Amino acid sequence: MYDRILLPTDAQAGTELAIEHAITVAESHDADLYLLYVVDSDVYGSYTGDEYVHEFEGLESALEQEGEEALEEIADKAREAGLEPEVEIRHGSPHEQILEYADEEDIDLLVMGSKERPGEYRRLLGSVTERVARLASRPVTIVKTPVEE
DSSP, X not given: OOSEEEEEEOSSTTOHHHXXXXXXXXXXXTOEEEEEEEEXXXXXXXXXXXXXXXXXXXXXXXXXHHHHHHHHHHHHHHHHTTOOOEEEEEEEOHHHHHHHHHHHTTOSEEEXXXXXXXXXXXXXXOOHHHHHHHHOSSOEEEEEEEOOO
C-alpha cells in the first residue's frame, strides 16, 4: 500500500512520536523512507544579521547545521530498524517545499508531527503541518505529541 513514506521534520519538540510512527510504518510496509528538513527562508531572509553572533557564518548556516544534525539523528534511528533513508535539506517556505518534494518523489504517505496546543493558538497561527494536510493531494498522517511549554 505504501512504498514511499516522507517524514518532514523541523527539529523541534513535538516530532518524537511522528518519527517512531514513520519508521514503524516504513518497516511494516517494507517502504522507502524519505527524511526532509526545510530551512525556512522567511526566518533568515528577514534577518539583517547585525546582532547575530554564532559559531557558524550566519543564521542560514546555523539552521542548515540544525537540520543536518536532526536528520542524521532520525536516519540513525531508521538504520537501527533496518531502513536506509534518503535525506534531503531544502530552502524555502516549509509547506511549499514539503509538497513539492512529495510530488517529485511520488510519495505515498506523509507522516508529520504536530504539537498538541490549545485550539485558540491553532486558530490564530496555524502550522506547517496543517497547511500541508490541507493542500496535499496524497495521504497525510498527523501524529500529535503533547509538549509542555
